[in-house]
Amino acid sequence: MQISMTINGKTYAHDVEPRISLAQYLRETLNLTGTHIGCDTSGCGSCTVHVDGAAAKACTLLAVQVDGSEVTTIEGMANGNEMHPIQAAFKENHGLQCGFCTPGMVMTAADILKNNPNASEEEIRHGLEGNFCRCTGYHNIVKSIQHAAEKMNA
Amino acid sequence: MIPAKFDYKRASSVSEAISLLGEHGSEAKVVSGGHSLVPAMKLRMSRPEVLIDIKRIPGLDTITEEGDEIVIGANCTHSQVMRSEVVQNHLNIVYQAVSKIGDVQIRNRGTIGGSLAHADPSSDYPAVVLACDATIEVEGKEGKRSIPATEFFLGLFWTALAEEEIITAIRFPKVANGTYQKFFQSASRFAVVGVAAVQDGDGVKVGITGVAGTPYRATAVEDAYSGSADAAEHAVDGLEDLMSDHFADETYRAHLAKVMVKKALDAL
Numbered sequence: 001m002q003i004s005m006t007i008n009g010k011t012y013a014h015d016v017e018p019r020i021s022l023a024q025y026l027r028e029t030l031n032l033t034g035t036h037i038g039c040d041t042s043g044c045g046s047c048t049v050h051v052d053g054a055a056a057k058a059c060t061l062l063a064v065q066v067d068g069s070e071v072t073t074i075e076g077m078a079n080g081n082e083m084h085p086i087q088a089a090f091k092e093n094h095g096l097q098c099g100f101c102t103p104g105m106v107m108t109a110a111d112i113l114k115n116n117p118n119a120s121e122e123e124i125r126h127g128l129e130g131n132f133c134r135c136t137g138y139h140n141i142v143k144s145i146q147h148a149a150e151k152m153n154a
Numbered sequence: 155m156i157p158a159k160f161d162y163k164r165a166s167s168v169s170e171a172i173s174l175l176g177e178h179g180s181e182a183k184v185v186s187g188g189h190s191l192v193p194a195m196k197l198r199m200s201r202p203e204v205l206i207d208i209k210r211i212p213g214l215d216t217i218t219e220e221g222d223e224i225v226i227g228a229n230c231t232h233s234q235v236m237r238s239e240v241v242q243n244h245l246n247i248v249y250q251a252v253s254k255i256g257d258v259q260i261r262n263r264g265t266i267g268g269s270l271a272h273a274d275p276s277s278d279y280p281a282v283v284l285a286c287d288a289t290i291e292v293e294g295k296e297g298k299r300s301i302p303a304t305e306f307f308l309g310l311f312w313t314a315l316a317e318e319e320i321i322t323a324i325r326f327p328k329v330a331n332g333t334y335q336k337f338f339q340s341a342s343r344f345a346v347v348g349v350a351a352v353q354d355g356d357g358v359k360v361g362i363t364g365v366a367g368t369p370y371r372a373t374a375v376e377d378a379y380s381g382s383a384d385a386a387e388h389a390v391d392g393l394e395d396l397m398s399d400h401f402a403d404e405t406y407r408a409h410l411a412k413v414m415v416k417k418a419l420d421a422l
Binding site for chain 1: 155156157159160189193195197207233259260262341
């Protein structure tokens with residue numbers, strides 16, 4: 001099926017099989033491998049992207065379902081060589097260990113702070129309930145998001 | 155994981171969705187948010203030959219206040235329901251339940267109609283529509299009909315929805331005093347036990363999910379209730395299809411049901 005969507009500001013059109021997920025489309029057709037596939041069944045959150053401005057799990061969306069949407073992936077967060085404040089905060093606060101969950105964490109963090117710029121620690125932890133870090137580095141992930149919020153609100 | 159091959163059809167109206175269902179019958183599945191169906195298809199537990207996407211049908215994603223009732227369109231996402239002031243003000247029990255579904259990303263895509271049609275025995279909405287005495291509005295080849303929630307759930311993943319019908323909306327009476335109490339399965343965020351309770355004059359209406367293969371109204375609790383949470387003792391009276399799995403066996407689940415009903419009655 002012919003689909004078209006805007007990803008990180010650029011419009012793409014492809015003929016895809018209906019059974020291909022958005023995550024696969026991003027990774028295999030567009031080579032945007034920053035979106036990771038972990039559990040592949042909407043549990044772990046490593047595939048989180050933004051679809052029309054809201055966080056979604058790209059492994060559980062068929063590419064055809066989001067035909068015509070605007071999608072932002074981790075590759076669309078930085079401004080040229082300048083990291084997004086959330087990415088910078090993860091770097092500064094040791095918010096990643098192996099890094100596998102990090103793209104999903106950053107995308108969910110951006111969604112949390114968009115809807116609630118002054119999110120409390122509890123609200124951040126609650127907002128991250130759909131993202132797993134198997135290094136169990138949650139403490140520094142939450143700290144990173146808190147620091148990012150401070151910078152973004154300054 | 156990749157689902158088995160299927161054809162994808164996008165319906166642009168309710169009548170088109172119904173005629174597609176008529177054309178493809180039991181080989182077709184309806185998808186809206188797809189957050190139950192797509193994982194099931196990837197695991198090959200579900201292998202529809204045709205997927206009928208109803209997500210873009212205009213008019214199925216509104217929340218309206220109609221006198222003493224609130225009508226929630228089938229395609230409303232959990233996030234949309236959660237953020238609705240009408241729901242927060244007049245149907246707080248739904249707000250409480252919906253904010254406990256899955257996680258942010260899942261709430262952004264999953265829909266009320268999809269959740270009810272899927273009828274997972276551990277999902278949150280069934281308990282709430284039962285306790286609220288909501289009505290499931292459906293449309294099919296034979297026209298429209300309204301199914302009372304108490305007649306909608308027939309068994310495990312089984313509802314009164316006919317093969318060629320889709321849910322178009324859920325009609326709730328406004329609820330002044332209601333509560334939803336959930337004991338989470340800690341990894342999946344599904345309910346091990348979920349209890350919805352609504353004050354109804356001097357009585358209560360109680361809906362329970364997660365305990366039996368079919369979500370049910372705890373009529374034994376309702377009959378025994380006279381203002382005290384002790385009625386919770388009757389939470390599983392007469393039940394024949396208690397669920398048991400590696401998270402909670404029958405004995406534990408039956409005990410937890412009583413504990414959660416007590417919490418709900420105390421919270422009213």
